[in-house]
Amino acid sequence: MDAALAFARDSPPLSIIAAAKIASVPLTIDPSLASGSAPTLYLGSVDFIHGISTILRYIARVAIVPNFYGQDAIQAAHIDQWLEYAPVIPSSSEFEAACSFLDGYLASRTFLVGHSQIADIVVWSNIAGTGQRWESLRRSTKYQNLTRWFNCIAVDYASTLDDVIVAYVGKRGIGKSPAPILKEKIHDPTENTPGPEIDLPGAKIGEVCLRFAPEPSGYLIGHAKAGLLNKYFADRYKGRLIVRFDDTNPLKESNEFVENVLRDIDTMGIKYDTVTYTSDYFPKLTEMAESLIMQGKAYVDDTPRTQMEVERRAGVESTCRNNIVEENLSLWREMVNGTESGMQCCLRGKLDIQDPNKSLHDPVYYRCNTDPHHRVGSTYKAYPTYDFACPFVDALQGVTHALRSSEYHDRTHSTIVYFKIWNKKVDDWTDPRFPTIQGMGASKNLNLMEGDKLWTINKKMIDPVCARHTALLKDQHVLFSLTNGPEEPFIRILPRHKKYEGAGNKNTTFTNRIWLEYADASVITTGQEVTLMDWGNAIIKEIKTENGIITQLVGELHLEGSVKLTKLKLTWLPDIEGLVSLSLVEFDYLITKKKLEEKDDFVNHLNPCTRRETSALGDPDTRNLKQGEIIQLERKGYYRCDVPFTGPSQPIVLFAIPDGRQQSPAN
Template sequence: KAKKAALSKAGASYNIALQDADQGVVTRFPPEPSGYLHIGHAKAALLNDYFAHDLYKGTLLLRFDDTNPSKEKQEFEDSIIEDLALMGIKPDRTSYTSDYLQVLYEHTIRLITEGHAYADDTEQEKMRDERWKGIASERRERTVEENLRIFEEMKVASEEGQKNCIRAKMSVDNPNKAMRDPVIYRCNLLPHHRTGTTWKMYPTYDLAVPIVDALEGVTHALRTTEYADRNDQYQWFIDILGLRQVHIWDFARMNFIRTFLSKRKLTKLIDTGKVWGWDDPRMPTIRGVRRRGMTIPALRDFILKQGPSRNIVNMDWTNFWATNKKVIDAVAPRFTAIDKENTVRATIIGGPDKPYTEEKPKHNKNPEVGTKKVTFSSELILEQADVKLMKEGEEITLMAWGNAIVRKIVGSDPITSVELELHLEGDVKKTEKKVTWASFEGQTLIPVELVDFDYLITKDKLEEDDEMEKFLTPVTEFRSAALCDQNVQDLKVDDIIQFERKGYYRVDKAYKDGEPAVLFNIPTGKEAKK
């Protein structure tokens, strides 16, 4: 239901159509299994899903773009499948570029045989320089026989083979540098996570994508705009090889302030111990933002609202979390937490002789959230910060109980105890101070650890070549202890709740055998920028 709601909202504002959609729509999401999906990937996946399944009655393919054994792992593949399912995305078919290695090899033989590709052993630096200046490689005019022979050497990764790569013979000096004889095959001796050591050379992305798109019947290939320079070479391969035409459809990358969305950089954060792993709540991965308390309906809603605009925007996290707050505020049960290091004992004059417990709603405005136990007694704990502001003789409100008059404050900095006289006839609308409290008697207070996080990165707008190390926030994790009402002992991992006057939290570890529960603060978008 949440999915449909998010989509209809987004769909209404898109007002776009794909070219030739009447002839069928097949889209594909082509992740490389070299890391966990981040929220940028989520945009690509959701857009492909939107076109294939919501705007048209089409087909969505999931294709693992797995032709670089240096970076790819089964663990990543599994996590991608799980995360797509979590987002409600159901691909109609799943495939692997590595299933096409034989086919891609044969297409390359054809390119070579027809004079459209050549083997080149120009050393890397020199090749880069020649491409930049528009100078032809000395190897450009090798004969077809020579090129075929070397391609076979590459196949077995002989010494000569390993020195060479295959380049498409497109152009030496095209103003579009992507057209300057791009590399389409190179050796890699590392075992591949699916094909083992069967292959010792692999096609590049530039060659594999157009061929596999065409062969799999993709009608519309969605690509981020930074690939626009490569659209011509994509078309070149389709035309030269006489493959089925594919519409390329560009959309904008999604970037966020103070955030790297690059698997390479995220991997580095993990490898250097800056975060706990791919699902660290500070990571911009789908798992990371979920663990921080983002909900899937809000994630979908947020991303689909960006729509397929072609302007690259540096998104602010404020809107991201504000979208989530709307979702969780309506359903998050309310509980009480008292800062453990700064409690003040309060005695209630005229309070109950014996503790008693009542069932109260968990959410003031939403009875469907259920009820919880609230224990009343004459021995409470309050927070130092609240009591510090009180004056003797003042009328205050004990939240969800009623008014009381401050009779006596004992000690200062820290205040050691306070006496309050219950005054339930008082008007709660007239008091200035609403005070959080928990009964010290008649219930077992539950210890919890509250964790808040800061951005990993100190710089708002990062450039592509900014070195991550220079912009790392020194401390990004803040822990404090609290004592909570008895209901908190029943919370389970992943529950999202609100502590009155403190904020929203997601349970990362449940309370068990006296071991504190661990809860992560969920941003609401309202936080002052740190």
């Protein structure tokens, strides 16, 4: 029988209702109490619990969801503090002060208390319940850390929280981010239902040409946003999309990178019309450079690089700026031939050395490089810069709109090269610790956001469809003998996902001897009733120990017992020969600082341990996992199969997938 929650109709306890839904604790709603009455939870004909924080603690204790009330007594105590504080938040006199406090508290945190959930749900509900007061503050960007957290919780529990808000506050979508302000909408006359869209200035249906121009110097990292935006606009305007490799730096580039960038583009679902290379236009670019020299619009500069950089920042003209055309042409030939003197030179455009935009202080157009090019070999010794080549090739290809995101050419690449080559912190470009498309498993990151937020969105996508399996730590499990268990083992066919038939089925063996996680056994007491997941309840009759170590539990099945009333919901494995060896691999952040500054030496912020492997035993059906398949190990988290079953001598390798609840680097 469900518990009955009674409360006053004019003050619904949103935090209790939301927490119960997410914790899978069934409640019968009874809004019949007099105004001003505190909520009461009736557990039967004579038993009841009174008060918001008391009811919330009860819900946390009976929740089926793992770690709902924290992982230990310390976390539970911190959660209790938040449960006591949360009701103060909606107070009109305290609301802004509470928002300010929370914003500061969340500056270096993703969630309120560890990996638990109830504290976040309760505080979120109290904020959302203020309605327009919070919405006004959220739109003002006054409390950015609090807004980021609020939106993250809303995404994580979207349907549940939205349903609660609609039912008791009367406004749908309060947990969603405010809608972006769009420019004037455009309308394709071939569409039946026009709608607001992001606009491109001067764009016409069927006449738009865009280009996505990654450099083939690595696997895709921060390019996903630019690539997906180009695809969006090409589709929106029924235009063309060109993939053009900006291959103007032979030192960094290779065919391997070209092939894998194309693979990443395909993974993101970006359809393009053609693939081209800036190197296709090297002859025309060389002609253009020589024409600019002849016109006196470019000059060759042999100023030492460090001195040149100082002069450019200060807006000081180079002594070479007034070289005559003949002298520039002579030095240009030295560059083209890659001679010793030519290697000391670069070609610069003669623009405005005093322009407030320092990038226009006579930018570099060409520089020397004698490394063989991955497509044209050693034909060239001087190569155009991106800023010179890109607009010129855009014009030749008929590009109408060029989109560039702020992360397109940032310091990410150099940082990763340091990790990869100097410190050997990762295996290759596909390493899960890398923020590459292949490393992160093709997550479509449309915005610059914290990794935790990205993984939270990823969890929302995989949880409804990924299969469930069971695993126990290999050296940390305890035998549980069931005196009234089945004398002969039997097998039941169970769904791999209770709400998604497409996940298929698995065979589960039921025996009178099963294995439990040692951590679970250590908190069980004699006489306690527990729930064995996918089976039913059991009562602990005896706990055997040796030198303080638990060696065996003895108990009996109590299948008629209520799973709603037990505190512990335990994963288990049958004591049979068919269990499978697993290697559970977890990855941590490569650096311990959220954002490296210009003054930082990245070596001082390297994480000394970024990979941890744990041996485990899995249920027999894990031997059928395919490489790349994503599963959830009950009460452990999400994993991707990196190495499938090859035989009993080698473990299946599972890579842990973050769910957004781990802490980001804090210092």
